[in-house]
Amino acid sequence: MARSTNTQFAVAVHVLTYLAGVAEGRPVSSEDLSGSTNVNPVYVRRVLGPLRDAGLVRSRPGVHGGWELAAAAEAVTLAQVWRVLQGTDPVLGLHGPDPACAVGRGVQKALTDLDRTVADAVATELERFTVRDILRQCAATPVTSRRT
Numbered sequence: 001m002a003r004s005t006n007t008q009f010a011v012a013v014h015v016l017t018y019l020a021g022v023a024e025g026r027p028v029s030s031e032d033l034s035g036s037t038n039v040n041p042v043y044v045r046r047v048l049g050p051l052r053d054a055g056l057v058r059s060r061p062g063v064h065g066g067w068e069l070a071a072a073a074e075a076v077t078l079a080q081v082w083r084v085l086q087g088t089d090p091v092l093g094l095h096g097p098d099p100a101c102a103v104g105r106g107v108q109k110a111l112t113d114l115d116r117t118v119a120d121a122v123a124t125e126l127e128r129f130t131v132r133d134i135l136r137q138c139a140a141t142p143v144t145s146r147r148t
Contacts, residue, residue, distance in 0.1 A: 008085045011037050011047045013078060016131045017138060019057065020073035027059075027066030047085070054084045073135060078126035091119045 014037050019028060022036075030048075034041040048067055051057045058070040069076070092115045097104025 007039070008047050009082055011039055011044065012051060012081050012085055013131070013134060015044065015048065015067070016051075016056070016069065016073070016076060016081065017134045019067060019069045020131050021135045021138065023068060025068065027064065027068050029066040033067065050084050051081070054080070056080065056084070069131075073132040074130050076131045078129045078131075078134075079123045082123055082126050086119065090115050091122065 015033050018033060018036050030041040030044045033044045037044060048057055052059060055070055056076055057067055059067050092111060094111055094115060097108050
């Protein structure tokens with residue numbers, strides 16, 4: 001099965017869930033979030049920037065600063081996160097066919113229309129879930145080992 005190379009949504013949901021559960025209202029550094037998500041702190045900040053612009057998280061500068069939720073976990077839907085990070089980028093990995101090819105133009109138009117339909121369907125499904133729902137699922141999952 002093919003894997004998506006864009007992990008921003010998954011990292012964002014991970015970070016938001018961490019902030020809602022583990023952080024318990026205290027600011028968390030990009031480095032701590034990086035350790036939990038197993039990605040570079042720069043990538044964490046790149047993911048959190050648009051979420052901050054959308055009012056879902058806030059950052060505090062300074063030694064005791066970091067990231068925290070700006071909204072209640074039950075108020076943040078996964079559709080909001082998806083829309084912020086996905087924007088109008090294609091979901092299906094569209095390519096650019098030869099503009100002189102009638103088949104290519106037709107396929108491109110059909111796939112572009114289909115891509116919007118798929119993106120809307122994804123957002124509609126994600127609207128059913130909040131960060132709080134993910135946190136509850138995490139709490140229900142048995143822990144076999146803990147990161148130290």
